[in-house]
Amino acid sequence: MIYLYPGHTPMSLKHILLGLLREPGTGYDLKSVFDERISHFWSAEFGQIYPTLNRLEEHGLLESRVEPSEKGPNRRVYTLTGEGRQELLRWLNSGPAVGAERFGYLAQLYFMDALGDLHETRAFMTALKGRLNEWLGRLEAIETAVTTAHGNAPERYSDGGFHQFATLRMGILSIGSKVKWCDETLAAIDRRLARANAAGTGKECRIPGGSTGSDKPGEALS
C-alpha cells in the first residue's frame, strides 16, 4: 500500500470518493449516495466529505468547476482526473481490504451477564432483531427494485451492475445471518428460562457457567 499522504491509514473513504466521482458530482450528491445506495458498506457525513474533497483536489486526484444550480446555490462539481483514476485502480488492485469489524451491540451483549437477569437479555435481543429486520427489509426492497426494473433509463450511480449488485447481496446475506442468529439466541434464552422456571425460582436467573455445546442448528447455544 502506497500512502497518499504521510501518516495515511488504509481507510477507504478517499478511494470511495474517487470511485463515485467517475461520474461528476457535488459533495451534496455524494452524501445522498452514501445514504441511499452504499450504506450497507460505508457511510460519511458532510463534515468529512467536503474536507476530503478539498484535499483530493489539492493533491490533483480530483478537479472541480462551479456551476449554477436549478434549485439552489451554486454547485461545485467534482470530476476524477487521470491521476485520480490511477490511484483508484491502484487501490482496486491492492488486494481485499479485510479489516476488523465493530459491533457495539455485540459488546453490550458480551457484558450483559452483569444485569443478572436473562429477561433483560431477551428484551435486548428482541429489540435487536427488530432493528436488523428493518435493515434487511430496506436492502431487500432495493434488491427487488433492481431485479424488477429492466429497461429503465440508466440512473446516476445506478446499482444495476453486476459488481454493485454483488455488494448488495452480501449485505442481505450478512444481515440475514444475523437475524437467524437472533432467533437461535432467543430460542436458547427461552430454553434456559424454562429450565429456571422448572427448577423453582421463576424470576431471578443467574446464568450458570459454560455452554453445553452441540452442532444441531438452533442448539449451539443451550
Place this chain on the structure above:
Amino acid sequence: MIYLYPGHTPMSLKHILLGLLREPGTGYDLKSVFDERISHFWSAEFGQIYPTLNRLEEHGLLESRVEPSEKGPNRRVYTLTGEGRQELLRWLNSGPAVGAERFGYLAQLYFMDALGDLHETRAFMTALKGRLNEWLGRLEAIETAVTTAHGNAPERYSDGGFHQFATLRMGILSIGSKVKWCDETLAAIDRRLARANAAGTGKECRIPGGSTGSDKPGEALS
C-alpha cells in the same frame, strides 16, 4: 444516551473497557483481550487504550494502583468503581447500539467494474474467500475449545459464559454467511465467464448491465 463528556459520540470503547475491568487488569492485559478474545466485535491499540484509561480514571469511573510485576516493569492495575459500574449498566440498558457497518473490500468490489475484466474480480473474490475462511477457522477453533473444555479452571475474561458464547456464535454465523456469499459470487462470475467464452471473444468481458434476478440459491447473481 447521556454522553460522558461534551461532544462525546456513542462509540463503545470506553464502555468496553469498563466491562472488561469488572475484573482488575492493566492496559497491557486489556490489549491481549482485544486481540485474543473479542476481536470478532472490537479492536483497539495501545495508543487508544492508555489515554482512555486515564480519562476514565479522571472521571472517577475507574481507579488504579501500581503493583510490582513478576516479569517486567511495574503494573498499573485498573478496577471499576461504583460510578463506573453504574455507567456500564446504563449503557447496557440503553438499547442495542446498531450502527453503520464498514467493509473496505465491498467498497473495492463495488467499483471493480472499472478494471473491465471479470478475471480480476474473480481473483479478488478468491483472495477474499481465503482471508474470510482463515478468520472463520480461528473463530471455530475458539468455539471448539470453549465447548470441549468443561471443568477447566476459570480463566480471566473467560469466554465460557452464555453471553460471551452468543457473541462468538454471531461472529461464526456472520463470517460463514460471507464465505457462502463468496461462493455464490464466484459461481456467478464463472457463469458469466463461460457465456463470454461461448460468445467468442474469450478474454475481454465488459460487463453487460443489470442482473436477471432469481431467488434460487446460487443464482441470485447471474
Place this chain on the structure above:
DNA sequence: TCTTACTATATCAATATTGATATACCTGTA
C-alpha cells in the same frame, strides 16, 4: 407573509483511531 423543506457549501470542536516511537525490565539463548 411566514414557515417549512429541500438544495448546497463550509467550518468547528471534540473525540476516535492508527501506527510509530521511546523507555525499561526480565529471561533465555547464542
Place this chain on the structure above:
DNA sequence: TACAGGTATATCAATATTGATATAGTAAGA
C-alpha cells in the same frame, strides 16, 4: 556479551469521524 522476545507504560503526529452550526437560495403551502 549481545541479542531476541515477551512484559509493561506512555506519548506523538496525523488522519478519521461525528454532530453541531452558520450561511443562503428556491419553492410550496398555510
